[in-house]
Amino acid sequence: VKLHGGEAYEMGRFRTVAERLKNYSMRMAVAGGLNQPVTAFLAALALSVIITIAMVQAQANQTTVGGFTGFVMAMLLLISPLKHLTDINQPLTRGITAAEMIFRLIDEPIEPQDGGKMLGRARGELAFEQVGFRYGEASRAALEGIELRVSPGEVVALVGPSGSGKTTLVNLVPRFFDPTGGRILLDGTPLTELSLKDLRNQIAFVSQDVVLFNDTVAANVAYGAQSDREIDMARVERALAAAYLTETVKGLPEGLNTNIGDNGMKLSGGQRQRLAIARALYKNAPILILDEATSALDSESERQVQAALEELMKGRTTLVIAHRLSTIENADRIAVLDHGRVAEQGTHAQLLAANGLYAGLHRIQFATQQG
Ligand SMILES: Nc1ncnc2c1ncn2[C@@H]1O[C@H](COP(=O)(O)OP(=O)(O)OP(=O)(O)O)[C@@H](O)[C@H]1O
Ligand SMILES: [Mg+2]
Structure with a gap:
């Protein structure tokens, strides 16, 4: 103001x-x-x-x-x-x-809890079948005819211009919204047949807008776990270490028990993002979703956190969104979204060779970096 x-x-x-x-x-x-x-x-x-x-x-x-x-x-x-x-x-x-x-x-309707099917620990096979989505009264569909299959343990990167529907697509996986067309399957079972709680237990999510709670560092990392069991402090420390936060936390007046204020007000942007990553690390779920998870970090800590994330991605199905293409070059597959559709997909090398949308985005970023 x-x-x-x-x-x-x-x-x-x-x-x-x-x-x-x-x-x-x-x-x-x-x-x-x-x-x-x-x-x-x-x-x-x-x-x-x-x-x-x-x-x-x-x-x-x-x-x-x-x-x-x-x-x-x-x-x-x-x-x-x-x-x-x-x-x-x-x-x-x-x-x-x-x-x-x-x-x-x-009187607002309760979120439908749906099918009672439990997966235990999912293998992590995701399938999007002709998925379409339209926000409320929006005139244009945010997603249309998305066909995407992700094998267990595969790392799929989503790239594309701002507003192309990347965040919308990943929000459908934990059922923050339900598709308005088509369906999504986890391990061959439609999401609507799974118990909502069980489904969300399978997913660790670092969202584009970091959400932190007015609580201690430890409670933020182990968020949600308190109700089930005691906070595992050793695990919290491991997660913080992997997110390169150990030093930061040591510097806080009460260490792990420091209250970080509303939405982590007392931390820097990069520290907040790393805390969100630590929470995802702590959850140890078979599906990992990273929406611009390292965008607020400087090159040095991004490189370090990236290494930690790559370690974490091993054996997990991962959907990763990044504008900085250098961070997703090693993904098993890259899907390029454009206006709510999958415009092209393949590995980094394949897409470069195809000389399409991805190659164009890559050229622009490469040129800027050189300049
Ligand atoms: N809550 C909402 N209500 C209505 N329309 C929305 C809402 N959220 C997103 N949209 C619209 O849906 C489209 C896709 O948005 P989305 O957030 O998925 O883009 P994105 O690919 O994640 O972009 P960015 O790279 O900027 O994060 C946009 O055109 C946006 O205007
Ligand atoms: Mg987004």
């Missing part, structure tokens, strides 16, 4: 909201304030009508003085509870509105 000189704009926005809030509060106060005089007035009116009738009856000797006084006293006693009755209206209305909002949230 400061950099763009947006103080006045933000202040204006805040003022508009505050003004609106003030108006609502005023209206509420006015309505609440009117409540009492109006009821008091109506009560007085009713009382006077009844007294008039009673007086007429008294004059006609139809009622005694005692009866009249008793009646009026009972009437007067009624006024106070009547007033309290009107006090209920305001909190009641407010409560109903709040309840409506809460119930809207409660």
Whole structure:
């Protein structure tokens, strides 16, 4: 905000909201304030009508003085509870509105847990069959007719221009979204037939936007494991070492037990990314998904973390996304995505020889690096 000189704009926005809030509060106060005089007035009116009738009856000797006084006293006693009755209206209305909002949230459908099939530890064979995906009301499909087979232990790199659908494709594997066309199979079983919990247990994921929790370093690395078993500190340390974080953690005031703040605020961008990688290392799952996992690192630590990741990829099915092509040259296969389709796939050498999209991307990056 400061950099763009947006103080006045933000202040204006805040003022508009505050003004609106003030108006609502005023209206509420006015309505609440009117409540009492109006009821008091109506009560007085009713009382006077009844007294008039009673007086007429008294004059006609139809009622005694005692009866009249008793009646009026009972009437007067009624006024106070009547007033309290009107006090209920305001909190009641407010409560109903709040309840409506809460119930809207409660009524959201639960994520379907689906088939109860358990895999134990998956071999890690992934198959995308004519997978298509469209976000909500988007006019264009984000993915279309994706055919991709990944054998157990194979490392497949996804490359392609920004917005070509790489992140969307990998998000389908842990079922953050379900494909709107086609299907995905793990070890020959459609994902929808697997228990969701079991499926997600098979996947370690380093996302493009690092997500960390306002908790200690150790709890972040072993995230999710706490519920099942105690945190294995030795394993946490091994994961941190592999992600080249040991030194960093040593420098923190309370080491492994240092709280890292909201989304790891107290760490640098590269340190946060390495912490996310350490979490994936800790999980030790048969499928590994890396979405721009080393993009925030300097060349030196990228090289080191890359070595750790390559070690980790051994024996695991890996989907790796990278813009920096040098990091994925050694992948078993490279699939090039373009506008939601697999434009070409093959090894680094094959794709260079084919002289298509990949060769073009590679030429541009190579030229920039040389320059
Ligand atoms: N939550 C969303 N809602 C609607 N459209 C989305 C959403 N997320 C992504 N898209 C659209 O889907 C397309 C693919 O996005 P995606 O994030 O998969 O690209 P990407 O290949 O990962 O790009 P990048 O290399 O920049 O990360 C884009 O055109 C984007 O506008
Ligand atoms: Mg992306």
